[in-house]
Amino acid sequence: MKLARFTVSGVNGILSGIIEGSIVKEFTGDLFGAHTLTGRSFPLGDIRFKAPLDPRHIIGIGKNFAAEGTEKPHVPEMPILFFKPLSTVVGPEDPVLLPHGTEEIRFESELAVIIGKIAKNLSPAEADEAIFGYTVANDFGAFNYFHPEGHWTIGKAFDTFCPLGPVLETEFDYRSARIKAAVNGVLKQDSPMERIITRIDVMISYISRFMTLMPGDVILTGTPAGSEAVRDGDVIDCYIEGIGNLRNQVKAE
Structure with missing residues (x-):
């Protein structure tokens, strides 16, 4: 099921709906x-997508993909984690x-996992039960603000640095997904999820050991090789088949 938040010309406020074919109910x-x-209901072509939810927390994991053709490193005992503010x-x-x-x-094209229930001290085998759905994320970062000792939060925290969308998909097999991104129409990232280092079930289990996960928490699961610096005017498309295309243009402030 594809869920969306959207606006429609002539209708006040942000609406929520279920996408069925070319109609949003x-x-x-x-x-x-x-x-x-x-x-x-509204024709799909008449709506403007918004972020598919207002997150409760946004938790990211760093350095979590191995490039294709390389040997995967061992799963770290303590993954690199960071928070992004709601702004x-x-x-x-x-x-x-x-x-x-x-x-x-x-830019960093990523699969975002949406938690749908209270989850604490889960085993990896229990982790999938806590997942409500999935969306596409673009996890921007200002690398000159990354602390040399590994502190990433400031560089990840600037306003507008976490586009989400276009929909929240509740029926999705992330194990067979491919993560893609293009800059100005040129493909830059294209990797299967099998290149992930810390699996999503292990990731959720680990996070749930030190914080209680709640409905609306968003976990950014990492980005493949190919991320690069962007400039004013660049258009970034992040795409995951089965969820959709997330397009944003970068602009100088």
């Missing part, structure tokens, strides 16, 4: 619980701002 209520169809979240077609004084700002 509006619903109200709890995204992670009971919700009710309103009876209104980083934007939706499809929203601009990503390049702040003054930043250098080497890179």
Whole structure:
């Protein structure tokens, strides 16, 4: 099931809906619980997608893909984790701002996992039960703000640095997914999820040992090789088949 948040010309506010073919059926209520169809529907071509949810937390994992043709490293006992503030979240077609004084700002196409239930001290075998769905993320970072000792949060925290969308897909086999990205139409990233180092079930299990995961938490699962610096005016497309294409243009602030 594909869920979306969107706006429609002439209708106030941000709406929620279920995409069925070329139609979006509006619903109200709890995204992670009971919700009710309103009876209104809109042609898919008439809506403007927003980020598919308002996250509770955004947790990222770094250095989590091995390039194709290389040997995978051992799974680290302590993965590189970081948080992104909620002010980083934007939706499809929203601009990503390049702040003054930043250098080497890179895009990173990623699969984002959305937690759907309270989860604490899960085993890897239990992790999938906590997943509500998936979306596409572009995890931007300003690399000149990465601390040499491994502190990534500042470089990942600038406003607009976490586009999400276009939809939240609840029925998706992430194990067979490919992560792709293009800059101005030129393919830069294209990797299967099998190149991931810390698997998603292991990742969720590990995080749930030190914090209680809650509905609406978003986990960014890492990016393949091919990420590179962007410049004012570049258009970035992040694509995962089965979820969709997330497009954003970067603009100087």
